[in-house]
Every structure is written in structure tokens, then in C-alpha cells.
Amino acid sequence: MNMPFHADLILAHGTVLTVDSNDSEAEAVAVKDGRILAVGSDNEVFAWRGPETEILVCSGRTVVPGFNDSHTHMASMGEFYLNPKALNCASELNPTIPDLMRSLAEQVEKTPKGEWVGGRNLDPNTLTEGRWPTRWELDEVSPDHPVVLFLRGFHAHVANSRALELAKVDRDTPDPEGGVIDRDAATGEPTGVMRDAPFIQAVLPPTNLTSMKRALGEVSELYAELGITSSADAGAPSTPDSYRAFQECIDEGTLQIRTYLMIREAFLRKHDIGLRTGHGNDRLRMGAMKIFVDGSIQAFTCAFHEPYIGKSTRGLEGLNYSADQLNDLVAEAHRLGFQVAMHAQGDYGIELAIDAVENAMNRYPRENPRHRIEHVLCPTETDLRRIRDLGIVPSFYVFHPWFWGDQHMDNFIGPERAARMVPVRTALELGIPACAHSDAPVCTPNDPVWPSNPLWGMACAVTRRTRGGRDIGIDERITPAQALRIYTINGAYASFEEDIKGSLEPGKLADMVVLETNPLHVEDPWEIRNIRVERTLLGGETTYAAS
Structure with a gap:
């Protein structure tokens, strides 16, 4: 069959899961100008082959639509505390609060004096202690650097005293609408844990x-x-x-x-x-x-x-x-x-x-x-x-x-x-x-x-x-x-x-x-x-x- 034009690319000899309304399967796909030209058996699709068509052999492989x-x-991964270089606080890597504090100390040591130290993937429920670290525990490791460690999911975090000072959060700061500042039951002082409260985010280094x-x-x-x-x-x-x-x-x-x-x-x-x-x-x-x-x-x-x-x-x-x-x-x-x-x-x-x-x-x-x-x-x-x-x-x-x-x-x-x-x-x-x-x-x-x-x-x-x-x-x-x-x-x-x-x-x-x-x-x-x-x-x- 003489086609009016030819495919730029053909993926052939594979299993093609089309995900169309019938979940049809095929063997080959032809592409022209960035779009799908034909889908079908190898014989049907090779009708679109020309002298300059690239052939990608997919024997034993499966072709599916691109994932969405x-x-x-x-873009948020450009934030310093979301970047892959930020401290990974996952309990699988830091099973206890002392383990986490040791990892934090290493991160503080690598950070220029006075700059923010960020951590991600904290999950207090899976720490051995089953609780959040407090601002005072963070202070022992980092009294000068502002520190914020984010819950996996970023709807909560714990900050040290230096960070709270920069955010102007103290015992008199009211809970924001839609959020909570956790407080020490005896003193009323913020423990450093804030849930859906945006005070710290407002003073973080801008992206x-x-x-x-x-x-x-x-x-x-x-x-x-x-x-x-x-x-x-x-x-x-x-x-x-x-x-x-x-x-x-x-x-x-x-x-x-x-x-x-x-x-x-x-x-x-x-x-x-x-x-x-x-x-x-x-x-x-x-x-x-x-x-x-x-x-x-x-x-x-x-x-x-x-x-x-x-x-x-x-x-x-x-x-x-x-x-x-x-x-x-x-x-x-x-x-x-x-x-x-x-x-x-x-x-x-x-x-x-x-x-x-x-x-x-x-x-x-x-x-x-x-x-x-x-x-x-x-x-x-x-x-x-x-x-x-x-x-x-x-x-x-x-x-x-x-x-x-x-x-x-x-x-x-x-x-x-x-x-x-x-x-x-x-x-x-x-x-x-x-x-x-x-x-x-x-x-x-x-x-x-x-x-x-x-x-x-x-x-x-x-x-x-x-x-x-x-x-x-x-x-x-x-x-x-x-x-x-x-x-x-x-x-x-x-x-x-x-x-x-x-x-x-x-x-x-x-x-x-x-x-x-x-x-x-x-x-x-x-x-x-x-x-x-x-x-x-x-x-x-x-x-x-x-x-």
C-alpha cells in the first residue's frame, strides 16, 4: 500500500496496552510529527514505514501511555527544606530521637553559621519514643542556627527556639485559624510543634x-x-x-x-x-x-x-x-x-x-x-x-x-x-x-x-x-x-x-x-x-x- 507520507517512528513487535475505551491491545504504534499515526498489528503499522522511519523493536516489552x-x-522542590539535600528525618533512618539529634548535629555542622537548617519526612508516631522532639531538644543541638523539621506531608513541623524567635511565636501567640500551636501543659510555652500554622513559613529563606x-x-x-x-x-x-x-x-x-x-x-x-x-x-x-x-x-x-x-x-x-x-x-x-x-x-x-x-x-x-x-x-x-x-x-x-x-x-x-x-x-x-x-x-x-x-x-x-x-x-x-x-x-x-x-x-x-x-x-x-x-x-x- 502506498501511503501519502511515512511515519517518523514505529514501535513494533511488542505488547501495546492502548487504555482506550475497550482496553484494546496491539503490537505496534506509528508516530508522525509528535502524534500517534496508527496503532495495530505489526503488519498494519508497517504499512506506514518509509526509508527514514526509525524502528524501535520492543520484543518482550510492553508499551503503555505515558504516566500522569x-x-x-x-517547583516547591526548590525550597531549601524540600530539596533532596535537606535532612531526611525518616524514622527508618533515625529510629529514635537521639538518633535524629545526631543526624541533625551533622547537618548543623555542615551549615554556615546562622543559616537555616531544614529537615523533611519526620514521622513522630514511628519514632521509638512515639512523640515529637521538642524545641528544647533541638536547642541542645543547634542553639544558634534556626531549625525546622517538617512532618512528612508538611502540615506540621517542629522548630527550635531561634526559629520561633524569628517567627515571633511565644506563649502569648494565639492559634491561627485552621491551625494549632502545641503548648507545654504546665507552662503554656510553645513546644516548637505547630500543626497547619504558617508562622515559620513566613520567615523561611525565600525561594x-x-x-x-x-x-x-x-x-x-x-x-x-x-x-x-x-x-x-x-x-x-x-x-x-x-x-x-x-x-x-x-x-x-x-x-x-x-x-x-x-x-x-x-x-x-x-x-x-x-x-x-x-x-x-x-x-x-x-x-x-x-x-x-x-x-x-x-x-x-x-x-x-x-x-x-x-x-x-x-x-x-x-x-x-x-x-x-x-x-x-x-x-x-x-x-x-x-x-x-x-x-x-x-x-x-x-x-x-x-x-x-x-x-x-x-x-x-x-x-x-x-x-x-x-x-x-x-x-x-x-x-x-x-x-x-x-x-x-x-x-x-x-x-x-x-x-x-x-x-x-x-x-x-x-x-x-x-x-x-x-x-x-x-x-x-x-x-x-x-x-x-x-x-x-x-x-x-x-x-x-x-x-x-x-x-x-x-x-x-x-x-x-x-x-x-x-x-x-x-x-x-x-x-x-x-x-x-x-x-x-x-x-x-x-x-x-x-x-x-x-x-x-x-x-x-x-x-x-x-x-x-x-x-x-x-x-x-x-x-x-x-x-x-x-x-x-x-x-x-x-x-x-x-x-
């Missing part, structure tokens, strides 16, 4: 354009190695340079990821120049207005209907808005034409978010606003049915059962609520196009202790097993094929881009990953996490090739 990390914070561009370049290389070709950045540092960094990195060729920008509501409302969700192109697109409804379960600031186990709090102090305030904020964003993405994790916080969307759509009807709820830790089935009926897209953090499942059962919400957390299967069975994400740098995709890359996420969603080896909510296990879908086409749907990417079909962007084996046919689904990415292609161009 639907909620991450790429600059150079550090954010460096972070974006480093993340781009890492994501390509993991097969990630698209990402939704769910809130960069609130400065114009954050968004300038994305554009400059694309122009300079250092950001090889298609990016959907969520912008924090306070910054977006202050700097509204009339651009709305969808503005941009297939490399950089304006996304949702980002709103924080509640906080973090590890900080006990997720808002629940029932108390945390062993505590009187329901996490309502973590709410950032009253119901009326949230309703008005979401309604105005909806009226103006924005998609809204609300961070909501506890069942009470999720209910408030759903109520706000319903209120907005009743007040200002418009077609397919496709509002989102981020993380969606513990919705009820009633919540999920309302999510479906309102067309809301839930973006799930599917790592919860493995990373924190034991703590959820034993320390936070108990076995019954923990069993229904991250209910991806129920959502999919209700016809909800749920997607999945890493929330990096909460857990970074290459973290030596808690990696959060897509193949790990797929394994977690399929197995629903804790790090302690316990099954958790097995009725919410999904199939490998469903796990692949939430990391590809459903992520594209969440950003209104399902017509141009997320599946391997003619006309769509040629974003693909070549895997060493088929994730749908592994004997032990937990082994999905160990499947090697052999090649990543963005628009048909290789951005990563395994050596």
Missing part, C-alpha cells in the same frame, strides 16, 4: 527563580526515568517567579513534562488577569484554583465526623473556612469559569467540599466544570455517589494503605474507617473517573524509604497491604488494568485533556512508556512496583532510555 501524576509540587528552575530540571529528569510524561502541579510557591520558572524551563528545554498548573486561591485572586482554566497549550496549561479545606491526618487536622481514636478532637481545628465561607469562595470561582481543586481528606471536610460544589452549580449552572477533590482520604459511599452525580473528579493518594495503613488503624482512625480509606474500587464501580497522584515531595518518587512513583502506586492500589503486612480494606482492591487507567487516561480527564492524551489512539500525543514486562500479567501484583521503565517518549521523542 495528577497532583505534585514540582528564587534559579532554585525553582534547578528543581524543575531535576524533577523532569527523575520523572522521565519513571515514565511520567504529564503532571498537575498542585500549588507552587506563591510568587510570580514560580510560574515564570515553568515557562523558562520549557523554552530552554529542561522541563520535559506536560504540566497542568493549579494555583493557590489567595495568590490567584490577588493576581487575576482574566486567564481561566484551560488557557495554554499541551506543554503548559492553566488548571484549577487550589483550595485547602482541611489538613493532614498525621497532624490530626483532617476534619472527621467522629473523633480520632484516643483523642477528643475531630480535627475541626484544621478547617480553613466555615461552610458559608467555603460555599461563597467556590461559588465565585465557579462563576468566573475556574475549575476548583479542593484539598479535603476527612469525611467531614469532604462533605463540606461536595456541599460547596453543589451550592455553586445550583447558583451558577454551567456545563461540565469538572471540579476536583484532592486526596479524598475517607469519603463515605454517600459522598462518592454525590461526587458522581455532580461530576466531581477525585484524585486519590493511593499510597496511604502501604505507607500509613498501620498507623491509620492503630493511631489515627481505627480499623473500620481505615478499611474504607482511598476507596478507588467503589469510585470506579460507580463510574467515577478517579485518578491517582504522588503529592511529591510529600513522598518523592525516588525516596529510598517511601518511593511514590506510578508503578509503586499501582502495586499499592492493587494489593491494599500495609507495611506491617496486614490487609486493609481488601474490598477496595482494584485490578492492574484499573490501576493503569487511573494513572493515564483518568489523569488526562481530570485536566480536560482526555481527547489529546492518556491513551494510545491515532491523533493523540505520542507520550509513551516502554516497560520491561506487562504489568497486567505479573504473578504477584506487589511486584508491579519493581517493573523497570526502559524508555520514555514525549511527543515521540525519547526523554529517557535505560542504559
Whole structure:
């Protein structure tokens, strides 16, 4: 057959998982001008072969759509305390508070006098002592350097006295709205622990354009190695340079990821120049207005209907808005034409978010606003049915059962609520196009202790097993094929881009990953996490090739 033109590239002799509406499989894919030209058998696709067509032989390999990390914070990795060079406080590396203090002392020794020392991935519940270190323990190691160690998830931290002094926090400082300053029961003095309280963040060294561009370049290389070709950045540092960094990195060729920008509501409302969700192109697109409804379960600031186990709090102090305030904020964003993405994790916080969307759509009807709820830790089935009926897209953090499942059962919400957390299967069975994400740098995709890359996420969603080896909510296990879908086409749907990417079909962007084996046919689904990415292609161009 004489074709009017020829393919630039053909991937052949492999297994192609198209993730189309029928989950079709093929043998080969042809690419022309950055888009998919044909998908089918080797014979069908080789009809597009010309004298200059590059052939990539994928014998024994599996080709899937490029992975979509639907909620991450790429530019934020330029912050000094989020950078990979910051102290990793993970309990697996520092089992006790004395161990952590020794590691901190080494970090202090390497830091010029007077400069900030930052740490990340602290998890006090898994320290041997089962508690936070105090400001006074930090003072013994670092009386002169300001120190702040962040909880994994960044919704809480502990700071030493020098840092509190710079932030002007003392015993007379009131708790902020939506946050808590922990205090010594006997003296009323701040212990240094603050949960969803932004005082320290206000005095940290500012992130600059150079550090954010460096972070974006480093993340781009890492994501390509993991097969990630698209990402939704769910809130960069609130400065114009954050968004300038994305554009400059694309122009300079250092950001090889298609990016959907969520912008924090306070910054977006202050700097509204009339651009709305969808503005941009297939490399950089304006996304949702980002709103924080509640906080973090590890900080006990997720808002629940029932108390945390062993505590009187329901996490309502973590709410950032009253119901009326949230309703008005979401309604105005909806009226103006924005998609809204609300961070909501506890069942009470999720209910408030759903109520706000319903209120907005009743007040200002418009077609397919496709509002989102981020993380969606513990919705009820009633919540999920309302999510479906309102067309809301839930973006799930599917790592919860493995990373924190034991703590959820034993320390936070108990076995019954923990069993229904991250209910991806129920959502999919209700016809909800749920997607999945890493929330990096909460857990970074290459973290030596808690990696959060897509193949790990797929394994977690399929197995629903804790790090302690316990099954958790097995009725919410999904199939490998469903796990692949939430990391590809459903992520594209969440950003209104399902017509141009997320599946391997003619006309769509040629974003693909070549895997060493088929994730749908592994004997032990937990082994999905160990499947090697052999090649990543963005628009048909290789951005990563395994050596």
C-alpha cells in the first residue's frame, strides 16, 4: 500500500496496552510529527514505514501511555527544606530521637553559621519514643542556627527556639485559624510543634527563580526515568517567579513534562488577569484554583465526623473556612469559569467540599466544570455517589494503605474507617473517573524509604497491604488494568485533556512508556512496583532510555 507520507517512528513487535475505551491491545504504534499515526498489528503499522522511519523493536516489552501524576509540587522542590539535600528525618533512618539529634548535629555542622537548617519526612508516631522532639531538644543541638523539621506531608513541623524567635511565636501567640500551636501543659510555652500554622513559613529563606528552575530540571529528569510524561502541579510557591520558572524551563528545554498548573486561591485572586482554566497549550496549561479545606491526618487536622481514636478532637481545628465561607469562595470561582481543586481528606471536610460544589452549580449552572477533590482520604459511599452525580473528579493518594495503613488503624482512625480509606474500587464501580497522584515531595518518587512513583502506586492500589503486612480494606482492591487507567487516561480527564492524551489512539500525543514486562500479567501484583521503565517518549521523542 502506498501511503501519502511515512511515519517518523514505529514501535513494533511488542505488547501495546492502548487504555482506550475497550482496553484494546496491539503490537505496534506509528508516530508522525509528535502524534500517534496508527496503532495495530505489526503488519498494519508497517504499512506506514518509509526509508527514514526509525524502528524501535520492543520484543518482550510492553508499551503503555505515558504516566500522569495528577497532583505534585514540582517547583516547591526548590525550597531549601524540600530539596533532596535537606535532612531526611525518616524514622527508618533515625529510629529514635537521639538518633535524629545526631543526624541533625551533622547537618548543623555542615551549615554556615546562622543559616537555616531544614529537615523533611519526620514521622513522630514511628519514632521509638512515639512523640515529637521538642524545641528544647533541638536547642541542645543547634542553639544558634534556626531549625525546622517538617512532618512528612508538611502540615506540621517542629522548630527550635531561634526559629520561633524569628517567627515571633511565644506563649502569648494565639492559634491561627485552621491551625494549632502545641503548648507545654504546665507552662503554656510553645513546644516548637505547630500543626497547619504558617508562622515559620513566613520567615523561611525565600525561594528564587534559579532554585525553582534547578528543581524543575531535576524533577523532569527523575520523572522521565519513571515514565511520567504529564503532571498537575498542585500549588507552587506563591510568587510570580514560580510560574515564570515553568515557562523558562520549557523554552530552554529542561522541563520535559506536560504540566497542568493549579494555583493557590489567595495568590490567584490577588493576581487575576482574566486567564481561566484551560488557557495554554499541551506543554503548559492553566488548571484549577487550589483550595485547602482541611489538613493532614498525621497532624490530626483532617476534619472527621467522629473523633480520632484516643483523642477528643475531630480535627475541626484544621478547617480553613466555615461552610458559608467555603460555599461563597467556590461559588465565585465557579462563576468566573475556574475549575476548583479542593484539598479535603476527612469525611467531614469532604462533605463540606461536595456541599460547596453543589451550592455553586445550583447558583451558577454551567456545563461540565469538572471540579476536583484532592486526596479524598475517607469519603463515605454517600459522598462518592454525590461526587458522581455532580461530576466531581477525585484524585486519590493511593499510597496511604502501604505507607500509613498501620498507623491509620492503630493511631489515627481505627480499623473500620481505615478499611474504607482511598476507596478507588467503589469510585470506579460507580463510574467515577478517579485518578491517582504522588503529592511529591510529600513522598518523592525516588525516596529510598517511601518511593511514590506510578508503578509503586499501582502495586499499592492493587494489593491494599500495609507495611506491617496486614490487609486493609481488601474490598477496595482494584485490578492492574484499573490501576493503569487511573494513572493515564483518568489523569488526562481530570485536566480536560482526555481527547489529546492518556491513551494510545491515532491523533493523540505520542507520550509513551516502554516497560520491561506487562504489568497486567505479573504473578504477584506487589511486584508491579519493581517493573523497570526502559524508555520514555514525549511527543515521540525519547526523554529517557535505560542504559
